[in-house]
Amino acid sequence: MSALALRQETYLPGTDDNVEALSDFLDLHGAGAHGAPEPRYFLTGAEPDDRVELPAEIYRVLRQVVEALHQGHAVTVAPITQTLTTQQAADLLGVSRPTVIKLLDDGKMPYERNGTHRRILLRDLLAYRDQRRAEQYAALEATGVDLDDEDDLNETLQQLRDARHAGAERRRRHTAL
Template sequence: MSVKTVTGEVVQLDPHLSDFVFNILACLGNGSVTITGLPEEVTTTIAAEMLGVSRPTLMKRIASGEITGRKVGSHTRLRTDDVLRLRERENIKREQAFAELRKIDEEFDALD
């Protein structure tokens, strides 16, 4: 997608970024935007929500070394950057798997 800046420059946006921008604009139109920074560390509950998994599943991933957590007393904390990187890796894997399924579907349709 191409957009024109206020200076007249035309900029090409990545599809993911353009979706993000449109979502932000839609929220702005509804008056429902609050901007805050992310903390350096998050709880396992928040990290699980960010990843779209259950807390027990996240704890298994920490135990297996897939993502690093650190103990603060009896609680586990995760670096926000680590959680975001894991989420991005999972999104890429999901997109690749979907592309493979589409390819198989197209090959199957070609046989008909």
């Protein structure tokens, strides 16, 4: 196992061109279009045969980190356990702890009891979050927003998603203080 301690760490964008070059490389060699096979990525060591393939999940994390740094954003990496307290779940969802407890009591999200404490599996929380987002987007689409002839529905939905992500980012920064 690595000697690196598992702790939250924030990384700031650098002033060199390495992040831009890496971003350009990842964009150029991204998932193949037109039915082409998806590329494979490797981490290499000093020796020619010293390499390991990056798992898809690690690759997706790397792409997100590189893109954020390329856009001038800081990136925070924070290890999270697989079992969460109600407060940790509330922080991840951006809601209050009583709201999470109500969701649990209403059966909207599965949980386990450890004595008097509720514990939520991270995968269940993420599944609930994804389901909630899908329902929110569906509700937005169902509202029948009156668009000008020049406006594109997908562009408007993307703008709403971007605004939602910006709000979530503000909440994360606020809770990090």
